[in-house]
Amino acid sequence: MNPTTFEKLQYNELKDRVKSFCVSGLGRQLIDKLTPSAKMNIVSHRLHETTEAVTILNTNSRVPFQGVAHIQPIVQSLEKGEMLDPSQLIEISDFLRGCRKIKTYMLDKEYLAPVLSSYAQSMTEFSSVEEEIQYTVKGNRIQSSASKELKRIRSSIATTEQKIEERLNKFLRNSSNKQYIQEAFISKKDDRYTVPIKAAYKQRVEGAIVDVSAKGSTVFIEPTAVAKLNATFATLKVEESMEEYQILAGLTGLILEHIQEIKINMELIGQYDLVFAKAKFSKQIDGIEPALNDHGYVQIVGGKHPLLPGEVVPLDCEIGKDFRSLIITGPNAGGKTVVLKTIGLLTLAVMSGLHISAAKGTEISLFEQIFVDIGDNQSMENALSTFSSHMYQISSILKEANNHSLLLFDEIGSGTEPNEGAALAIAILESVYQQGCITVATTHYGEIKRFSERHPDFMNAAMRFNSETLEPLYQLIQGKSGESNALWIARKMDIEEQVLQKAQQYIDGKGYSLDKISEDKRRKPKQVKQQSKVYADYAKGDRVRLLEYDDVGIVYQGMDQFQNVVVLYQREWIEVNVKRLALELKAEDLYPAGYDLDALFTDYSTRKMQRDLERGSKKALRKVEKEIRKHRK
Incomplete structure (x- = not known):
């Protein structure tokens, strides 16, 4: 089965719900491995197991799963040749005791659950091993009487x-x-x-x-x-350790002798845990075992999505007998997608041997594949639009689908120009119909509804909508296409009747009005006097923010005729247009009166040289002369 199907229909979430009823790691492992089957004998057997387990639970007796711990790691240690410690021996003993109790319990239920009871015949009892461990080990310590x-x-x-x-x-x-x-x-x-x-x-x-x-x-x-x-x-303690080792080795060898029978017991315990977890889930949802077929007929009577919280509106739906494609219309948030998910998940649940929440008369078909295109599949990694990703998904479906497939399309053809989208959707629906698929699709497009009305093997259905309160009723009505809820809502919002009648005409015949409005209704453009923007008057020493770098600099030269300002930024003079500057502080606010602003733009070494020359430093004079000779050369 396609992994996308499991994800979109929340199949793994359903398994997690069932897994929560398991009492052992063995059962949880089996549920993790559980997948739907398309084989009639396997699904029928799975469902019958669940039904028998429900029958046993209905007697209000408690299945004795106490002590059946997950001993697989201990068994793996044994098979590697490792010796068991006292705590591991206790776990083995508890497991064997649990197996013995479950065997006795299940054999006693032969008249209620003959199939489940027969599994207990293959379970081996190890009373002697249990007694040996109990006699030898107590409180995770070897007894002196060992x-x-x-x-x-x-x-x-x-x-x-x-x-x-x-x-x-x-x-x-x-x-x-x-x-x-x-x-x-x-x-x-x-x-x-x-x-x-x-x-x-x-x-x-x-x-x-x-x-x-x-x-x-x-x-x-x-x-x-x-x-x-x-x-x-100290010598006696060493002797004690050696004797304890011999005792533990003997018990480990005793268990290893029966390892194959113990592993069979583990499989049977895991299977019982799985089946009774299914039964507990069935009782929680008030589930039933539906009728089965393998020719594509699905009839759901009062079906409920098993993961939806609160009160759920039951679904009545039929497809695969008088028609093979169901087209559902209705308002946004009206429950169309929930219908698709309910049909898909209930089918997967039954194929996995789970009871479903539905009424008598429900019949589910088995499918080799269930393909789903539900929700926004937009992919950021592959830069695919919603429409492109839908088409990519549908392309793979068209290549793999056959007459043993169930297809679920949500808003087929949407995400592009309506006329092209509707035409493409009809072509896709026709193609999968010719391949023999059972198809359920939702749409807003009237063209698809009209195609479905005319095709003998297609059926329209609508989600009920309260036209008075503008609320969806989440109820599917087959044999009826959805009315224009957009017009209903518009009428409730007091849109003029004339506008609504025009809209209905366009829906029916597309005879659009192309008349131009009169000149007196046209607005004439007003003359607006443009005002030039006034920029700040920048002066040397002003601190400004360079918007392009989000950093500050110092003005060296004010604005020229081209509105450019020379700014000292990171020890470089750059020319910046005033549009890319913002004044932070004026020079008079930054420096005291009489401050030599030129000093801002002279580095430290240059200022030092000037001071040395002013005071007649011979070293400074020799440096200047050296620079002059170097320049002449």
Whole structure:
């Protein structure tokens, strides 16, 4: 199916709504992969699954999905040869327990949902594996009872720890040690038992320094009296880790032996989650399973767009039996586009196995392709106009469409000169009709409506419009073309009847009036005296803004006969017309009285040379003479 179709018809948004009802990552993954099918047996089976799931939910019983976590990452780790930790084993155990409960639950629903119940026959129970994990692991820790050796080691660890604590407490209570002790408590550092000693007395206490506090005021010493016990404790901890490793490896191997059956269980759990998510969505929208066909007949009775908020006006629509092309007319914002989207999205939903919000008698056809040209497709990247991009889209549709296609065109032929647009739209509609397509199109063009009235396999339809309140009613009426709502609105706005009658004549026959108005109604041009614009009188030293650069400069020479001003800007003299200048501050407001304005236009080195020459500097004179000789050469 064309990805543009999914985007324009909000198909992925619909899947997101259904996905919100999933309880596991397995089900959400399947919904992400879900696509519409055009095969009758597949769609019929999908819809039947959803109907059976709704039947089960209607019993008000709760499907036991508790514990069926997304264990795919754990399974992938297993297949890579990685060993599972206690928390992962717990997740596997919970998943297997959830599978067992769902199997029991679904087998019990055979009389309500024979198809869904039959899937549970393929699900494997692993009661022995569950029991083994539960017996071995508790609270993400391996139980001491998991093996005799582990029980012995942990018992020895407890005894050794008790002896260490007794000796350290005796050390802390000894009055001769009190002056050395920072605080009277036992601290465990890297599995070694220590006591905190004041740094100043660290040489007075026999033992090994294990750690030092952040400020260096306290050292943690392992007294010699417990050094041997600490070594024994460390050895026992290593033995404990080795025994735990052996136990975890054994459980990992046990699960790996059944990995294929577990993966089948995962697929079945994901499928159940998907189907029951569809069923929950169906109950939310009060959905039905519609009748199906594969020959292009669509009949929607009381259909509602599943994503529109609030109260939605139901849609009644039929196409594909007595006619194959439906032309919808009506006012802007009258609901024409919503009709197209509703027909398209309901069809995609059914082809995906979803129930739809509609009444009994609804029948949906399956299509190999659904092509959509809805909305403003203007492309800034490709510099395509709205009309050009519509034509580009329609061009690709014409190449791919066949007699198993549903076409949805919004405002076909719009975006260009009306006569040409209408003629082109009629030619396109005729072409896709000859290809055997089922087509629904909206338009404002009267020519298209008249073509549809005359063609035996086309049908006109109109969106109802309240001519009194000027409000759209969002209701489709087939067999009737839309009236000129523009004239209705104009009449309500008190446009003169004479003007409206003329407009109706032009709509019917295009017999335009070409009479010229009389001379006495023509306005004569008035003589207007042109006034020259007065520009500011610029003088040397004025600060001005150069509009072209949005920056400031200093006036060097005032306005000449051509209205040009010489300005010092970024150490260069430039000639600028007064039209491109704006006065910021006059020179008299910038500089004190008697200020030498010429100094503004002389750089520092030149001014310094002048001062040096005035005071008779020999160095300055030699520099001038050097410049003169250089110039002569």
